[in-house]
Amino acid sequence: MIRDLVRANIRGLTPYSSARNEFTGEAEVYLDANENWQGFVSFQEANRYPDPQARALRARIEAVLGLPYENTVIGSGSDELIDNLIRIFCEPRQDSILVMNPTYGAYRVFADINDVKVLSFDLTETFQIDLAALQAVLQQERAGRSGNGQLKMLFICSPNNPTGNAFDLATIETICTLFDGIVVVDEAYQDFSAKASAATLVAKYENVVVLRTLSKCWGLASARVGIALAAQAVVSLIAQVKYPYNLGGPSQALALEVLSKADEVKATLELIIEERERMGTALSALGCVEHVYPSDANFLLVRFDDARAVYRFLAERLIIVRDRSSQRHCQGCLRLTVGSIVENERLLAALKEYENG
Numbered sequence: 001m002i003r004d005l006v007r008a009n010i011r012g013l014t015p016y017s018s019a020r021n022e023f024t025g026e027a028e029v030y031l032d033a034n035e036n037w038q039g040f041v042s043f044q045e046a047n048r049y050p051d052p053q054a055r056a057l058r059a060r061i062e063a064v065l066g067l068p069y070e071n072t073v074i075g076s077g078s079d080e081l082i083d084n085l086i087r088i089f090c091e092p093r094q095d096s097i098l099v100m101n102p103t104y105g106a107y108r109v110f111a112d113i114n115d116v117k118v119l120s121f122d123l124t125e126t127f128q129i130d131l132a133a134l135q136a137v138l139q140q141e142r143a144g145r146s147g148n149g150q151l152k153m154l155f156i157c158s159p160n161n162p163t164g165n166a167f168d169l170a171t172i173e174t175i176c177t178l179f180d181g182i183v184v185v186d187e188a189y190q191d192f193s194a195k196a197s198a199a200t201l202v203a204k205y206e207n208v209v210v211l212r213t214l215s216k217c218w219g220l221a222s223a224r225v226g227i228a229l230a231a232q233a234v235v236s237l238i239a240q241v242k243y244p245y246n247l248g249g250p251s252q253a254l255a256l257e258v259l260s261k262a263d264e265v266k267a268t269l270e271l272i273i274e275e276r277e278r279m280g281t282a283l284s285a286l287g288c289v290e291h292v293y294p295s296d297a298n299f300l301l302v303r304f305d306d307a308r309a310v311y312r313f314l315a316e317r318l319i320i321v322r323d324r325s326s327q328r329h330c331q332g333c334l335r336l337t338v339g340s341i342v343e344n345e346r347l348l349a350a351l352k353e354y355e356n357g
């Protein structure tokens, strides 16, 4: 039961009820929320509080992305949803989460901020999940032998940041059956992947939460729109814990707009995937590159002969990439976002200059 996993104070929470939550119809005069009757900027509804439940947006998400309305809640980026999930389920100084290294660093940071312990489970050198090893860790935790308190949640990032690979749905599903805590599948980069999404698992497993974002493929990083897809019990917990007006009206409007441009977005998505493959080949041909990892995302993890030197050389030419060399199994690796053709060409030209220098 999900309820048994929830922190005691959250289980007993009386959530904040905003004016706009209590009245759902279309009124003619709104004197309920102490807003200014007058707005001063170009966004028309700027003087009014936004819909706390982002209903129009969730309806469009259902229509365009196929994620059922009743099973979604919108965060201010998926980052907010990660933080909310940890706050809902993990008792500070008592419970723990498990992350699979190397992975997105925010899981650990949000756990640290919430004073929740983090268990590190290493992916294999080819960035796969060793299911037998994971099962052993989960068994040990269930038996309470490690002294880490209760393991409440594990994070699977698929496609994984910074490695780029997506995991097989069968692997993710097996984990859902092995673990009776919350399985968070972070699909921030799913749009770029040909592998099946874990969204289908939500109807089958109450303990699965799938995270999506409009920050990557949908080109809306600035608006901060993240989506959690989960069983209604989990969705309603997040809706209670999030800030009531966590997603501003302009962001909701921008999200609605971009979801009506799916064809345009898809065309750019295809270009990014083409460029990812082209860049993979071009980078592999460079002498300073030791390995380009296969990617299901919009970035490439690349092992260089001297990552620090390459990083500095690029930065001097005002090209910023992400140094991931301190991460598990990522020695010598930089993470390169697939940009526009012009940006990618500039990166390749700079790397050739580095080699010839």
Ligand code: PMP
Pocket: 076, 077, 078, 079, 080, 104, 157, 160, 161, 186, 188, 189, 212, 213, 214, 215, 221, 224, 225, 226
């Ligand atoms: N998950 C992963 C794996 C990410 O790489 C990122 C952003 N870098 C996020 C979540 C957060 O995305 P946002 O908050 O913009 O939705």
